[in-house]
Amino acid sequence: MLRGMSMLPARPRRSFARVLLDEAWDALLPQQCIVCGRFGASLHVGCLDALPRADGPRCARCWRPDVRGTCARCAEGGPDAPAFDALRAPFRFEGLARRALLEAKFRGVTAHLGPLGRAAAALVPDDWRPEAVVAVPLGRRRERTRGFNQAREAARAVAEVLGVPLVDGLVRRGRETAPQAMLDADARHLNLRGAFEVVGTPPGRVLVVDDVTTTGSTLSEVAAALRAAGTSNVYTLAMARED
Numbered sequence: 001m002l003r004g005m006s007m008l009p010a011r012p013r014r015s016f017a018r019v020l021l022d023e024a025w026d027a028l029l030p031q032q033c034i035v036c037g038r039f040g041a042s043l044h045v046g047c048l049d050a051l052p053r054a055d056g057p058r059c060a061r062c063w064r065p066d067v068r069g070t071c072a073r074c075a076e077g078g079p080d081a082p083a084f085d086a087l088r089a090p091f092r093f094e095g096l097a098r099r100a101l102l103e104a105k106f107r108g109v110t111a112h113l114g115p116l117g118r119a120a121a122a123l124v125p126d127d128w129r130p131e132a133v134v135a136v137p138l139g140r141r142r143e144r145t146r147g148f149n150q151a152r153e154a155a156r157a158v159a160e161v162l163g164v165p166l167v168d169g170l171v172r173r174g175r176e177t178a179p180q181a182m183l184d185a186d187a188r189h190l191n192l193r194g195a196f197e198v199v200g201t202p203p204g205r206v207l208v209v210d211d212v213t214t215t216g217s218t219l220s221e222v223a224a225a226l227r228a229a230g231t232s233n234v235y236t237l238a239m240a241r242e243d
């Protein structure tokens with residue numbers, strides 16, 4: 001899903017013991033804010049103002065920029081319209097927001113995801129009223145390799161702010177899919193078809209969280225799986241949108 005990942009070298013495959021060691025080491029090192037350079041946090045809440053806001057007029061449903069009201073794709077409601085009711089993201093995937101999310105994903109700086117998740121939660125309108133927060137799951141193999149799911153770290157912060165339970169295991173990857181970053185929009189859609197499955201009976205109103213979204217196709221596929229399983233309202237949040 002993220003382009004330009006070559007800028008940041010991925011950490012090599014980490015065993016569980018290695019993850020624990022990395023976490024212990026990270027805990028010992030003083031954290032330095034990526035915005036102001038002061039120590040004490042990887043990203044101060046007050047420094048979030050330096051990140052590029054996803055502001056200006058946007059589609060009320062899919063959050064596409066430069067749209068007043070609802071974009072044509074969402075208004076037509078055809079097969080190309082997203083399966084979710086709405087998407088919101090506080091930041092554009094560029095500059096410091098991009099850096100923070102790439103560091104979280106590829107270098108394991110998950111501390112960035114707390115403040116980013118809280119910024120995303122602040123965009124949730126009162127009328128969404130989700131009963132559960134769900135993170136877009138990684139494939140089991142990819143989560144084992146990485147040692148964590150960055151979307152889940154963000155979702156945990158969102159759930160805390162909203163006072164809504166974070167539900168693990170409700171949605172899972174049905175099969176391993178190719179990384180979305182390698183694919184164009186049409187191929188992304190096909191790549192994800194049937195990629196998610198819902199385990200058990202989901203609540204009626206669910207909030208799905210991902211770290212970054214481009215076309216919203218991943219969030220839409222999760223929403224489609226939830227709807228097929230009986231959820232009536234699916235709302236979605238990403239920390240940043242690649243406009």
Ligand SMILES: [Zn+2]
Binds near residue numbers: 035043047
């Ligand atoms: Zn700072």
Ligand SMILES: [Zn+2]
Binds near residue numbers: 060063064070072073
């Ligand atoms: Zn739209």
